[in-house]
Amino acid sequence: MLQINNLCKQYPGNEHFALKNIELTINAGEIISLVGSSGSGKSTLMKLVYGILDADTGTITFNEKPVYGPSVKLLPGEREMKFVQQDFNLNPYARVVDNIAPMLPNTDLDYKQARIHEVLELLNILDLKDKPAVNLSGGQQQRVAIARALASNPKLLLLDEPFSNLDVMLKSHLKRDLQRLAEKTGISILLVTHEPLDALSLSSRIVIMQEGAIIQHGTPKEVYNHPSSAYVARLFGGVNILDAADFNAAFGYAINPTKKVVIHTHDLHLSDQTGAPAKVVKVEYNGSYEALVLEVNGSMRKLQTLNYLLGAYKKDEYCRLVVKQFTEVDG
Numbered sequence: 001m002l003q004i005n006n007l008c009k010q011y012p013g014n015e016h017f018a019l020k021n022i023e024l025t026i027n028a029g030e031i032i033s034l035v036g037s038s039g040s041g042k043s044t045l046m047k048l049v050y051g052i053l054d055a056d057t058g059t060i061t062f063n064e065k066p067v068y069g070p071s072v073k074l075l076p077g078e079r080e081m082k083f084v085q086q087d088f089n090l091n092p093y094a095r096v097v098d099n100i101a102p103m104l105p106n107t108d109l110d111y112k113q114a115r116i117h118e119v120l121e122l123l124n125i126l127d128l129k130d131k132p133a134v135n136l137s138g139g140q141q142q143r144v145a146i147a148r149a150l151a152s153n154p155k156l157l158l159l160d161e162p163f164s165n166l167d168v169m170l171k172s173h174l175k176r177d178l179q180r181l182a183e184k185t186g187i188s189i190l191l192v193t194h195e196p197l198d199a200l201s202l203s204s205r206i207v208i209m210q211e212g213a214i215i216q217h218g219t220p221k222e223v224y225n226h227p228s229s230a231y232v233a234r235l236f237g238g239v240n241i242l243d244a245a246d247f248n249a250a251f252g253y254a255i256n257p258t259k260k261v262v263i264h265t266h267d268l269h270l271s272d273q274t275g276a277p278a279k280v281v282k283v284e285y286n287g288s289y290e291a292l293v294l295e296v297n298g299s300m301r302k303l304q305t306l307n308y309l310l311g312a313y314k315k316d317e318y319c320r321l322v323v324k325q326f327t328e329v330d331g
């Protein structure tokens, strides 16, 4: 439904390419998250997909028709594609319903009322319908902006940082709503998030960008469990990244010393009997678990793990560490 081939973009006056040879296909009903460090090209890709920017080379095809940039098509966007940007673009003094109404034609007023009701219900904001947008919180405005984008039944929804204004509860509600929406209506969603952990629980696939290129692309489990580089592992956090030489010395392996080793904190287990000797240097209380920082084999190399037996390990005590699973990556 959306096909991107060999897309390249360089901004005038910028010596680096903002996008390099991007290849991506999005199928109906998929939720694809773009993840990557600041400046990796996520927003540029969204803008090209929506037709706000011209590509230097390459093609974007939406429902078998080419997407053109402003040099060909002055008014951006396709009828069946909607882009919710971070400024929401709402009329602050209009009521929520009046923000949504202009997205629908007046040819069938009964349908129009019913559809407004339906999208408000989908986003769980029916109770806000008569409030002016200016009186809503950032998170509520975000939902109104999404409801507005959905009103005309688009086939592709582009969301720029949809979780940035939401607290933990609202975020998990919105994630569930988006998944329900994709399942129920077959709409595809392409979103940018600065929180890769949000992408894990929500996406069908995650696209990881670095310096304008897609460097890894897969299901949440694939990219989390098998990061292709230390950069990818770091994006998701909760990892120890060691030089292979340090890892070999501490745990008795023989990994090629030019490599790095990624160990998720939950794959590093505490033990009293077997494993590499370690000294607890910090215990950080986190409610249901403690984050422990440990020095392994007396070296200054510090590792982090999670301990659910609260209080079982104290600062300056010794224990042992067992690695349950690790991934070798290029340095």
Ligand SMILES: Nc1ncnc2c1ncn2[C@@H]1O[C@H](COP(=O)(O)OP(=O)(O)OP(=O)(O)O)[C@@H](O)[C@H]1O
Pocket: 011, 012, 014, 016, 017, 018, 036, 037, 038, 039, 040, 041, 042, 043, 044, 045
């Ligand atoms: N209008 C512009 N003119 C020149 N260079 C730009 C422009 N917009 C973006 N860039 C450059 O293009 C590259 C990609 O930027 P882009 O905004 O797409 O990254 P991003 O991944 O969305 O970043 P962020 O997460 O910070 O929003 C960066 O090097 C950036 O400096």
